[in-house]
Amino acid sequence: MSTWDRFVDTFFNGKVMAKYLPDILSGMVVTIELAVLIVITGLGAGLALALIRSLAIRPLNWLIIFIVDLFRALPPLVIIVLIYFGLPYADLSFSGFVSTWLSLALVLMAFSEEIFWAGITSVHKGQWEASRSTGLSFGQTLMNVVLPQALRLTIPPLTNRTIAITKGTALGTVVAVTEILGEASSAMSNSYNPSPLMMGAAAYLVLFLPVVVLARRLERKFAWKR
Amino acid sequence: MIQTFFNFDIIVASWPIVMAGLLNTVLLSLIVVPLGLFGGLLLALLASIRHPLVRWPLMAWVDFFRAFPPLVLLILLFAGLPFAGLDLGGFACVAIAFFLNTGAYYGEIFRAGIESIPTGQVEAARSTGLNRLQALGYIVLPQAVRNVMPDLLSNTLEVVKLTSLGSVVAVPELLYQARQAQSLTYNPTPIVVAAIIYFLMLWPLVRLLSRLENRALAGRR
Numbered sequence: 547m548s549t550w551d552r553f554v555d556t557f558f559n560g561k562v563m564a565k566y567l568p569d570i571l572s573g574m575v576v577t578i579e580l581a582v583l584i585v586i587t588g589l590g591a592g593l594a595l596a597l598i599r600s601l602a603i604r605p606l607n608w609l610i611i612f613i614v615d616l617f618r619a620l621p622p623l624v625i626i627v628l629i630y631f632g633l634p635y636a637d638l639s640f641s642g643f644v645s646t647w648l649s650l651a652l653v654l655m656a657f658s659e660e661i662f663w664a665g666i667t668s669v670h671k672g673q674w675e676a677s678r679s680t681g682l683s684f685g686q687t688l689m690n691v692v693l694p695q696a697l698r699l700t701i702p703p704l705t706n707r708t709i710a711i712t713k714g715t716a717l718g719t720v721v722a723v724t725e726i727l728g729e730a731s732s733a734m735s736n737s738y739n740p741s742p743l744m745m746g747a748a749a750y751l752v753l754f755l756p757v758v759v760l761a762r763r764l765e766r767k768f769a770w771k772r
Numbered sequence: 773m774i775q776t777f778f779n780f781d782i783i784v785a786s787w788p789i790v791m792a793g794l795l796n797t798v799l800l801s802l803i804v805v806p807l808g809l810f811g812g813l814l815l816a817l818l819a820s821i822r823h824p825l826v827r828w829p830l831m832a833w834v835d836f837f838r839a840f841p842p843l844v845l846l847i848l849l850f851a852g853l854p855f856a857g858l859d860l861g862g863f864a865c866v867a868i869a870f871f872l873n874t875g876a877y878y879g880e881i882f883r884a885g886i887e888s889i890p891t892g893q894v895e896a897a898r899s900t901g902l903n904r905l906q907a908l909g910y911i912v913l914p915q916a917v918r919n920v921m922p923d924l925l926s927n928t929l930e931v932v933k934l935t936s937l938g939s940v941v942a943v944p945e946l947l948y949q950a951r952q953a954q955s956l957t958y959n960p961t962p963i964v965v966a967a968i969i970y971f972l973m974l975w976p977l978v979r980l981l982s983r984l985e986n987r988a989l990a991g992r993r
Contacts, residue, residue: 556855615982619974621933623940624947624967631951632960635776664986709838710930716841720940727844731851740852747844754839762835 562741566733570745573729576643577753580715580725583647585708588654595655596662600688610659617656622714625649630721642721654711661703665696701768705761713754726750782961786953790965793949800935800945804870805928811875816882820908837876843937845869850941862941874931881923885916922984929977933970946970 599610617625630645640648669692677687719728730746819830837845849865860868889912897907917924939948950966 553856557852615975615978616971618929618978618982619933619971620967621936621947621970623936624963624970627947627951628960628963628967631954632777632963635960636773660982660985667986713839713841716843719843727841727847731847734851740855743848743852747840747848750841750844751836751839754841755835758835758839 557740557744559739559741562733562737562739563745566729566737566742566745569729569733570726570742570749573724573726573746574749574753576723577715577725577749580643580647580650580718580723581712581753584650584654584712584715587647588651588711589658589704589708591651591655592658593662595659596666597688599659599663600666614656614659617652618660620653622649622653622711623717623720625652626717626721642718642723645721646715646718646723650711650714650717653714654708657707657711658704661700661707662696665700666692668699669695698768702765705764709754709757709761713750716750777960777964779959779961782957782959783965786950786957786962786965789949789953789956790946790962790969793944793946793966794969796944796949797932797935797946800866800938800943801932804867804874804935805931807867807871808874808878808927808931811871812878812880812882815875815879816886817908819879819883820886834876834880837873838880840873842869842873842934843940845873846937846941862938862943865941866935866938866943870931870934874927874934877927877930878924881920881927882916884923885920886912888919889915922981925977925984926981929974929981932974936970 595610595614599607626645626649629640629649630642633640673691673695674687677691678684682690715723715725716727718725719731722728726746726749730742730749733742734740815830815834818826821827846865846869849860849869850862853860853865893911893915894907897911898904902910935945936947938945939951942948944952946966946969950962953962954960
């Protein structure tokens, strides 16, 4: 057997790949579920915090700033480990899936709150005053005047962050979530062959490469004019 | 509750283990941040060659690593390469994975910085007799780096946080050591302590960044 054949036989073994393809596919489903949950709850919570912050209630804002700083400073893996291995000591057990979801949603919440808030503050004060003086309420001003402008501005930094954090679903393997990397790793140790890992790697590219390319386009479309 | 999550005796007992981890996290960061910066600078310099044969593969390279989770890259190197007879060990795998992954991110940032400098400046520098490299090193890069400083710092924060992935491949950094101490003492205190250490270590950088970013975004209008 030539070196090339041996290489292909090791890393792209057809038999092993066929056998573990269903596992990888089910891993993809779990990864997608996790990613969608994280994006929806994380961005939703981030926007909610930014809106609460715009009410300018002092003690509440300090709390928000502290929470945001906390989840920006802590590595996501540390948060996952803390929730999964730490909380059971307080008789509060979450599954690996829920731990990963909660952790990454909190991280995305923190980053997106910061970005949404920067977007809101970037809208000129005069616009607030003008809208209010035409008789719009605080809520109407926020929803109809400020947010449409603010959100547009937040798209380039937000897409970047969201992709980087969503990729973190791979961290779930550490707490036994059966997402792509978890399925690939256990298939690799079962078959004693790295082909499943190569399939897992390909699966991530299939999922995330289109998103990255799409994000690049979005960024260009909404890019800040210099 | 405090007995469980912030047990003083356990803090004292696990202190040396956790501190050894902190030292390794700092050392690891001191190695992988310059490594990533170097990789990024290399990519950005290549990108300044505006030839399609250079530009497209480079874009594909960057997009590849933006789409690829760093942990998957790390596992691929750590668990996959030994099958090809290449057993590098956890530390070298972390270094290579970071060079590739964070290099791609730093590269994008440097590229944006270099592109923010008007071409007229390069032309002016060249016409005074500086060669290409001198123009880049003395004129373009210093301004480019200053323009993208917030992004560079923010990426550096992410890189330092990412060193916690080392725990997965048995590099004895802060998280790994804390987990060891946790399983030795049957108590979550060491992990809580590690989290507090991460927070105290990185909080000043987060504060600085949030100011810089707010100012940058607010100033665009």
